[in-house]
Amino acid sequence: MGAPKQKWTSEEEEALRRGVLKHGAGKWRTIQKDPEFSPVLSSRSNIDLKDKWRNLSFSASGLGSRDKLRVPRPKAPSSSPSPSPQLLLLSAPNNVAEASPPEDCEKSPQDDKTPSPKYSSMILEALDELKEPNGSEVATICNFIEQRHEVQPNFRRLLCAKLRRLIGVNKVEKIDKSYKLTDSYAKRALAPMKDPSLKKKDSAKSSKAAKGLGQLSPALDAAEAAAMKVADAEAKSHLANEHMMEVERIGKMAEETESLLELASELYERCSRGEALTILQVAHREF
DNA sequence: GTAGGGTTAATG
DNA sequence: CATTAACCCTAC
Numbered sequence A: 001m002g003a004p005k006q007k008w009t010s011e012e013e014e015a016l017r018r019g020v021l022k023h024g025a026g027k028w029r030t031i032q033k034d035p036e037f038s039p040v041l042s043s044r045s046n047i048d049l050k051d052k053w054r055n056l057s058f059s060a061s062g063l064g065s066r067d068k069l070r071v072p073r074p075k076a077p078s079s080s081p082s083p084s085p086q087l088l089l090l091s092a093p094n095n096v097a098e099a100s101p102p103e104d105c106e107k108s109p110q111d112d113k114t115p116s117p118k119y120s121s122m123i124l125e126a127l128d129e130l131k132e133p134n135g136s137e138v139a140t141i142c143n144f145i146e147q148r149h150e151v152q153p154n155f156r157r158l159l160c161a162k163l164r165r166l167i168g169v170n171k172v173e174k175i176d177k178s179y180k181l182t183d184s185y186a187k188r189a190l191a192p193m194k195d196p197s198l199k200k201k202d203s204a205k206s207s208k209a210a211k212g213l214g215q216l217s218p219a220l221d222a223a224e225a226a227a228m229k230v231a232d233a234e235a236k237s238h239l240a241n242e243h244m245m246e247v248e249r250i251g252k253m254a255e256e257t258e259s260l261l262e263l264a265s266e267l268y269e270r271c272s273r274g275e276a277l278t279i280l281q282v283a284h285r286e287f
Numbered sequence B: 001g002t003a004g005g006g007t008t009a010a011t012g
Numbered sequence C: 001c002a003t004t005a006a007c008c009c010t011a012c
Helices: A010-023 A028-033 A046-061 A119-130 A138-148 A155-168 A183-189 A218-236 A240-272 A279-284
Strands: A172-175 A178-181
Touching: A010 A028, A010 A046, A028 A046, A046 A155, A119 A138, A119 A155, A119 A172, A119 A178, A138 A155, A155 A172
Parallel strands: none
Antiparallel strands: A172 A178
8 A cells, every 4th residue: 555665763673672672582572562662663563573673683693794884863862862771681683593403404306396395405505515615606506506406486586585594593604795604504514523533633724714804894803713723723733632622722712702703793783873882891891 | 472484665 | 686674474
């Protein structure tokens, strides 16, 4: 009818963010009924909240275009004072549980009419198979999948949405125009690592080291740097005794890197919203 | 009620 | 013509 699309206003978006901070992501109905947000979100359903949060999350986690601030909001400090000073807790909506080790690696016979089952698997499979160090562009992925399975004519369009979704769960990362598997996901997906004979570790981790890192976010840079250090340390330690120690150290590093990334996301979010933070606050996590 | 897949209008 | 944001549908 007369309303093609009802775009979200800054107020609605703000209410949603605060609602999630208060009640947590997933409690859409609760947020929508909360007297604090209900006036603003009256025209939105709980599903609308969920969808909007999904878009927001993907935008936030999709690091790549940080130059473009998505805050056309006039931002009036006088009328709309900074929201809840007490919060935090909610890290980012992006790092959700990605528990799916036994991801079905179904071959999906092309003969079988598989209308909906696991396009995600095909994409991950394609990315894994292509192994492009710089990532694969959508056309490549599309082509690859088309060769293995019958897909619908509008598959390319679906693929874009699918990729975005995979990025949302940190299984895929976007580099410029291309997509590739995330380090963390690739590691667990294609590394049984079951070598009882304990072969010597190959130090072929230069795949991404030599690549240009300029377009990655600082947080990811840190992750990459940590990964490189880990790899380096791994190559250097030949002593069998030290091996275990290294493993533990690596695990710890990975942990720290992850939390650092989380922190970076939080900081970036806040800065995007116009909040000012001091180094001291950051150092003491008092924000 | 929620999560996720999928579709369509809108925009660069 | 590719991508995004809002919307819709279905399974759990």
